[in-house]
Amino acid sequence: MSEAIKNNQINMSDEYTLFCEYLKSGDTSLRDKIFEKYIHIPHSIAKRYALKAPDYDDLYQCACLGLLNAINNFNPEFNVKFYTYASPCVLNEVKKYFREKGNFIKIPQRLYHIFYKAKKLKNETYQSTGKEMSTEELADKLGLIYDEVECALNWGTNKISRSLDQFMHEGEDMVYSDLIAIEDNSLLLVENKLFLENCFNSLTSEEKLFLKYRYYDEKSQLEISKLMNVSQMKISRMEKKVLSVLKNMYYE
Incomplete structure (x- = not known):
C-alpha cells in the first residue's frame, strides 16, 4: 500500500495511482481509506439538506452510499478529478432519498427560464426608465400568462436568487x-x-x-x-x- 494512503494523505499527484491500485486489487481496506479521505463530500451535501430531511441520519447514510458508489465506479482513466465525479453521485443519492420520502418537489425547468427572462427585463427597464414593471406588464411584454409569470417570480425570488x-x-x-x-x-x-x-x-x-x-x-x-x-x-x-x-x- 502506498505511503500516501498509510498517512491518509491523498494529493492530486497520487490520486490516479491510488485509484488504479484499488481498481486492480479491489482491496477493501484501501477503499475504506479513500472513503475516509473524501467523507467531507457527503457530509457537506447532507448538511445543506438537513433542514428538509425527516431523519438526518438516514439522509447522511444515503449521501455516504453515493460516495461508496462513486469510489467503486470511478475510472481514473476518465481524466477527471474524483471530487468532480463523486459530488453528482452523492447528490443523486440525496435526491433519491427525498423522492422516496415524498419531500422532494422538482420545479419545471420552464419556471427557471421565465423567472430569469422576467427578472432580466425588469432590471433592464428599471435601469433605462427608472420604472418598476408590474407582473402584468412583464407578462404582456413576454407574451405569457399572468399567473405563470407571477408563479415563477414568487418561486424564483425565494429559491433561485437566494442560492445564486x-x-x-x-x-x-x-x-x-x-x-x-x-x-x-x-x-x-x-x-x-x-x-x-x-x-x-x-x-x-x-x-x-x-x-x-x-x-x-x-x-x-x-x-x-x-x-x-x-x-x-x-x-x-x-x-x-x-x-x-x-x-x-x-x-x-
Missing part, C-alpha cells in the same frame, strides 16, 4: 461544490463543461484563463491570484462577472 446570490457573493470559501446546493441539474452551470466551452468566445483571454483555473483545476482565489499575478480582490470581481455572464447566457 449567495454563491456569487461568497469569498475565498466559494468552491465548485457550492453549486450543488441548487436543487435541479439544469442549474449546475459550472458542472456542464461543454456549456462553458461554447461560451468561451464571450470571454476575454484573462477570463478564460481564470475559468480554467477555477472550475477545471479547482484552484482557490488566492492560488489563482498568485498564478495570474493580480490581487485576490480582482480575482473575486472577475469571478462574479464571469458567473453573471454565464448565468445570463444560460437563460437567454
